[in-house]
Amino acid sequence: MSELLTAAQMRAIEQAAIESGDVTGLELMERAGQGVVEAIFEEWPEFDCVSQDAGGQPPDLRHISGQMKRAVVLCGPGNNGGDGFVVARLLHERGWQVEVFFYGDAEKLPPDARVNYERWSALREVMSWGDLHIRDAYEDDEECQILVIDALFGTGLTRMMPTDTSEMWSGFMPSAMAHYSQVRGADKFVAIDFPSGVCSDSGKDFGALPTHLTVTFHSAKPGHYLVSDGGNYGGVTACNKVVVKDIGLGHADLGDRTSREALVALTGEKRIGRVVASLVESPSAYLEKWSEEHKFSHGHAVILSGGPGKTGAARLAARGALRIGAGLVTLGVPPAAQQEVACQITALMLQRVGDAQAFEKALEDQRLNALCLGPGMGFERARELVPVALRSRRATVLDADALSAFSEDPETLFERLHEQVVLTPHGGEFARLFPDIAAQLHAPPTKGPAYSKVDATRAAAARAGCTVLFKGADTVIASAEGTCAVHAAVYDRAAPWLATAGSGDVLAGFITGLLARGFAPKMAAESAAWLHVECARAFGPGLIAEDLPEILPKILHKLDG
Numbered sequence: 001m002s003e004l005l006t007a008a009q010m011r012a013i014e015q016a017a018i019e020s021g022d023v024t025g026l027e028l029m030e031r032a033g034q035g036v037v038e039a040i041f042e043e044w045p046e047f048d049c050v051s052q053d054a055g056g057q058p059p060d061l062r063h064i065s066g067q068m069k070r071a072v073v074l075c076g077p078g079n080n081g082g083d084g085f086v087v088a089r090l091l092h093e094r095g096w097q098v099e100v101f102f103y104g105d106a107e108k109l110p111p112d113a114r115v116n117y118e119r120w121s122a123l124r125e126v127m128s129w130g131d132l133h134i135r136d137a138y139e140d141d142e143e144c145q146i147l148v149i150d151a152l153f154g155t156g157l158t159r160m161m162p163t164d165t166s167e168m169w170s171g172f173m174p175s176a177m178a179h180y181s182q183v184r185g186a187d188k189f190v191a192i193d194f195p196s197g198v199c200s201d202s203g204k205d206f207g208a209l210p211t212h213l214t215v216t217f218h219s220a221k222p223g224h225y226l227v228s229d230g231g232n233y234g235g236v237t238a239c240n241k242v243v244v245k246d247i248g249l250g251h252a253d254l255g256d257r258t259s260r261e262a263l264v265a266l267t268g269e270k271r272i273g274r275v276v277a278s279l280v281e282s283p284s285a286y287l288e289k290w291s292e293e294h295k296f297s298h299g300h301a302v303i304l305s306g307g308p309g310k311t312g313a314a315r316l317a318a319r320g321a322l323r324i325g326a327g328l329v330t331l332g333v334p335p336a337a338q339q340e341v342a343c344q345i346t347a348l349m350l351q352r353v354g355d356a357q358a359f360e361k362a363l364e365d366q367r368l369n370a371l372c373l374g375p376g377m378g379f380e381r382a383r384e385l386v387p388v389a390l391r392s393r394r395a396t397v398l399d400a401d402a403l404s405a406f407s408e409d410p411e412t413l414f415e416r417l418h419e420q421v422v423l424t425p426h427g428g429e430f431a432r433l434f435p436d437i438a439a440q441l442h443a444p445p446t447k448g449p450a451y452s453k454v455d456a457t458r459a460a461a462a463r464a465g466c467t468v469l470f471k472g473a474d475t476v477i478a479s480a481e482g483t484c485a486v487h488a489a490v491y492d493r494a495a496p497w498l499a500t501a502g503s504g505d506v507l508a509g510f511i512t513g514l515l516a517r518g519f520a521p522k523m524a525a526e527s528a529a530w531l532h533v534e535c536a537r538a539f540g541p542g543l544i545a546e547d548l549p550e551i552l553p554k555i556l557h558k559l560d561g
């Protein structure tokens, strides 16, 4: 899994690399600039005029492409601006016509950025931010392509983007992109590290300037993958596409410091109050079944259903648990629903579980090793049976009604939870169980780094004392100990079709099935989230929840190689 690094962690790694003597800050900035230029040409090879010129001579750009290659670099007051000055110089060296507009005070630039400011000043003029709106340089050249490089703010963004028109230049900042794209017909926008206005730790929107391509360094940051509130994709929309460029920090003398534990130590978790999150990627070969094993080697999952007319959700979950490889799956139904369920299932087993006593009795069978409560269950049944499930100390998924049933007094749930439990709330359920944490998450951000979904999920998991999978296009999974993973169904893994009734029930079933197979709770949640999205992507538009378990074998087959 790749680590997602907060701004503080990134600074600490950079600092450690510099202190080790292997690299200087100036070298890192140069590599960052080179990485951006490389990424631009990889994304748009047609821009790479130098490599098209066989003789290696500085080309006549107009001659080669019929168009001038022009770039406008917007440089800010920190090291992000410093990277921008490097990019400006490198493009200039490749024959581009480059203009740099600087927002800030040269005297106050950090040292490495200042050096690159001076280097650019020796080549061309640094134009002030205020000149941005009065220039009309390209008006007469409708043909020209303009590349706009956003090097205003990166990981150092601490507050809303300046919009206060009382400051002469600040009023132009938010309109700068629009100005270039609409008025000047600019073709491509590239953001260095982050589109300015996106909070790197949370993805929250501080007045983001959207871009076509975002080039970040060493490792992606949570803000590249976290979706903002209420369907507003915030950082993800603004970034559009994220490319990570190596700047050699991995080769610096960091020892094993890129491991999660070492990073926590390096940044001092207490001081910054955060730990590393990882990005969930393809689960490995754990999913294989071995031929010499029999069905009991893969566990026996029990999914409890609701009453008559309410059994569909549990059946979906059960089908998911079976398809993901649980050896046996039993649906625990109230007697009144037995008939309804019996005529709808084949490979699934059925057991009458009418009340707490019946459930306790059923759980005397020690082979039943994973439980799922919630989908379609009804509040009353959930309040009665959840305590029984938790007392049994088995691996247990609590979803839907098993969460909402405790919204009036979440503490009565929390005090029973243990480390074998996975809670799978969507936004509404999360807010019912953790109202204060949800309020903090949804409060309009005022200063960066802002409180993120990673922070919220970790806080919830710590309070609940178990694994929490907080659903969404950005699903965040945290363990009680604070380890955290982000599963992002965004960019080339977008799966909007998953927003369909019952898909969460299937996810609960997938997790339960993996728990039955012996996966640790967090690993089960991460792998299930990944497979869930793969299923949706393999099916595509028109997906309904029933399709998810049915297409899973195809995905598992591909993983088997």
Ligand SMILES: NC(=O)C1=CN([C@@H]2O[C@H](COP(=O)(O)OP(=O)(O)OC[C@H]3O[C@@H](n4cnc5c(N)ncnc54)[C@H](OP(=O)(O)O)[C@@H]3O)[C@@H](O)[C@H]2O)[C@@H](O)CC1
Pocket (backbone or CB within 6 Å): 010, 011, 013, 014, 028, 029, 032, 076, 077, 078, 079, 080, 081, 083, 110, 152, 153, 154, 155, 156, 157, 158, 159, 160, 161, 162, 192, 193, 194, 217, 247
């Ligand atoms: N770490 C690494 O390994 C590497 C880092 N690298 C690069 O460095 C970047 C981080 O640089 P950075 O820390 O200097 O922060 P940056 O984003 O330039 O902004 C800070 C400046 O902006 C100001 N400011 C903030 N918000 C503002 C607002 N809303 N409105 C107005 N002003 C605002 C803030 O002012 P202050 O808050 O101090 O008043 C300060 O002056 C990183 O993104 C990457 O590109 C690479 O070179 C490779 C190696």
Ligand SMILES: Nc1ncnc2c1ncn2[C@@H]1O[C@H](COP(=O)(O)OP(=O)(O)O)[C@@H](O)[C@H]1O
Pocket (backbone or CB within 6 Å): 400, 426, 471, 472, 473, 475, 489, 494, 495, 496, 497, 498, 499, 500, 501, 502, 503, 504, 505, 506, 507, 532
């Ligand atoms: N836009 C989206 N992109 C990717 N996944 C999504 C999106 N919207 C919802 N999901 C996923 O779909 C599932 C919906 O679950 P849930 O809200 O519990 O719905 P239901 O109760 O109808 O099953 C979750 O796993 C969630 O992460």
Ligand SMILES: [K+]
Pocket (backbone or CB within 6 Å): 080, 150, 151, 152, 153, 154, 191, 192, 193, 194, 195, 196
């Ligand atoms: K930027």
